[in-house]
Amino acid sequence: HGTSRINGQGHLEIGGCDTTALVEQYGTPLYVMDEAQIRQRAREFTEAFQASGFRFQIAYASKAFCVMAMCKLAEQEGLSLDVVSDGELFTALKAGFPVDRIHFHGNNKSPFEIEMAVDAGIGCFVVDNFTELQLLNEIAGQRNRRVKILFRVTPGVEAHTHDYISTGQTDSKFGFDIGNGQAKQAIETAINLSNIEILGIHSHIGSQIFEVEGFRMAAERVAVFAATIRTELDITLQVINLGGGFGIRYKEGDTPLQISQYVKAITEAIKNCFGQVNYPLPEIWVEPGRSMVGDAGTTLYTIGTYKDIPGVRKYVAVDGGMTDNPRPALYESVYEAMLANRANEANEEIVTIAGKACESGDMLIWDISLPKSKWGDILAVSCTGAYNYAMASNYNRIRRPAVVFVQAGKSDLVVKRESQADIVNNDLIPERLFG
Numbered sequence: 001h002g003t004s005r006i007n008g009q010g011h012l013e014i015g016g017c018d019t020t021a022l023v024e025q026y027g028t029p030l031y032v033m034d035e036a037q038i039r040q041r042a043r044e045f046t047e048a049f050q051a052s053g054f055r056f057q058i059a060y061a062s063k064a065f066c067v068m069a070m071c072k073l074a075e076q077e078g079l080s081l082d083v084v085s086d087g088e089l090f091t092a093l094k095a096g097f098p099v100d101r102i103h104f105h106g107n108n109k110s111p112f113e114i115e116m117a118v119d120a121g122i123g124c125f126v127v128d129n130f131t132e133l134q135l136l137n138e139i140a141g142q143r144n145r146r147v148k149i150l151f152r153v154t155p156g157v158e159a160h161t162h163d164y165i166s167t168g169q170t171d172s173k174f175g176f177d178i179g180n181g182q183a184k185q186a187i188e189t190a191i192n193l194s195n196i197e198i199l200g201i202h203s204h205i206g207s208q209i210f211e212v213e214g215f216r217m218a219a220e221r222v223a224v225f226a227a228t229i230r231t232e233l234d235i236t237l238q239v240i241n242l243g244g245g246f247g248i249r250y251k252e253g254d255t256p257l258q259i260s261q262y263v264k265a266i267t268e269a270i271k272n273c274f275g276q277v278n279y280p281l282p283e284i285w286v287e288p289g290r291s292m293v294g295d296a297g298t299t300l301y302t303i304g305t306y307k308d309i310p311g312v313r314k315y316v317a318v319d320g321g322m323t324d325n326p327r328p329a330l331y332e333s334v335y336e337a338m339l340a341n342r343a344n345e346a347n348e349e350i351v352t353i354a355g356k357a358c359e360s361g362d363m364l365i366w367d368i369s370l371p372k373s374k375w376g377d378i379l380a381v382s383c384t385g386a387y388n389y390a391m392a393s394n395y396n397r398i399r400r401p402a403v404v405f406v407q408a409g410k411s412d413l414v415v416k417r418e419s420q421a422d423i424v425n426n427d428l429i430p431e432r433l434f435g
């Protein structure tokens with residue numbers, strides 16, 4: 001992936017940095033992010049949209065990996081930013097991300113979060129439901145502000161992906177359904193709300209999608225809906241946001257789309273539809289998360305214990321696991337890995353990579369071929385840039401790893417490794433109970 005290669009010493013090198021040197025300097029587990037790879041991906045999206053002739057915004061879905069340095073990088077690449085909580089918003093604001101390019105998502109934004117975002121003056125809210133619509137209008141009114149919104153709609157498209165990460169179907173906790181009329185009703189309601197400015201609509205059908213058809217269908221349905229709204233309610237939806245979901249290659253056999261192919265499919269679907277009714281073309285927004293950072297990330301672990309159950313299975317344990325990458329346990333996600341310090345050696349045995357948490361399900365990779373590993377070897381698991389650090393936990397009070405950016409032989413810490421002091425930082429021993 002990206003700028004990775006095996007160097008003269010038989011070590012895995014990422015962004016020109018020898019991974020064994022990174023381990024020496026920063027310890028393990030360590031998330032290594034290939035900065036050039038992220039930038040290249042951002043540029044691929046940008047160039048594909050430039051070629052389409054549409055006006056566009058590419059919002060990095062920060063949920064995939066939200067830290068201040070990443071917000072900075074997104075800003076440098078001219079991206080917008082999608083946030084879904086006060087924590088992500090705070091991170092973006094602290095990083096000085098341009099507020100007018102921040103979009104706020106979520107199906108249950110709290111009054112506090114809405115107030116914070118209105119006060120900051122963010123670019124737009126993606127309104128999910130009727131409760132939020134009223135609350136947002138009220139809060140904006142109290143502050144004499146007019147806020148821009150997109151309506152999140154469910155187009156009734158089921159993407160072929162894991163159930164828990166598919167969101168475009170009617171029975172979803174997200175958004176207003178087009179099919180049952182609630183999406184139109186929401187727009188009619190908003191027309192009469194004085195502190196709301198309707199910018200457009202939004203749909204996100206799921207994540208880790210490889211088929212162009214789901215994207216094309218969603219684009220078409222949303223475009224048809226936008227055109228209908230214009231005809232029936234005389235409201236121009238200037239923005240069509242098609243969410244994220246662009247899949248990446250985690251393992252052999254995964255076949256991601258070309259970005260240009262994806263952009264062509266959605267832009268043409270929209271162009272067709274608007275052409276038929278002769279309406280001016282909307283702006284197209286998208287929200288890639290995983291595809292922006294996923295394959296730019298590699299996690300380095302130190303190998304510890306080895307357990308051979310004759311005739312059954314060999315377990316190789318690493319110094320991390322579900323606490324830094326819960327995806328195998330949550331979604332049965334499959335990852336590839338290699339020994340970073342012996343990258344040229346032939347595979348000799350099939351092992352299962354176990355984490356160190358007190359839970360039998362804490363496995364990172366089932367049945368992978370590796371050279372015969374020993375205590376102290378370094379395991380590199382690839383494609384861990386998205387939804388890994390972002391979903392990391394302190395289960396068993398395991399400390400969250402550090403994150404480094406690497407580029408052209410240089411490495412920089414962007415998140416420090418948690419300290420033991422961090423672990424007890426919010427704990428209190430009430431005097432009433434313990435004197």
Ligand code: LLP
Pocket residue numbers: 061064082105165204206207208243244245246287288289290291327331386387
């Ligand atoms: N926009 C919205 C409204 C979303 O809900 C999401 C992802 C995205 C954009 C970005 O989608 P992406 O390009 O990353 O596929 N934790 C799961 C993924 C959950 C995705 C949630 N929403 C995982 O680890 O696979």
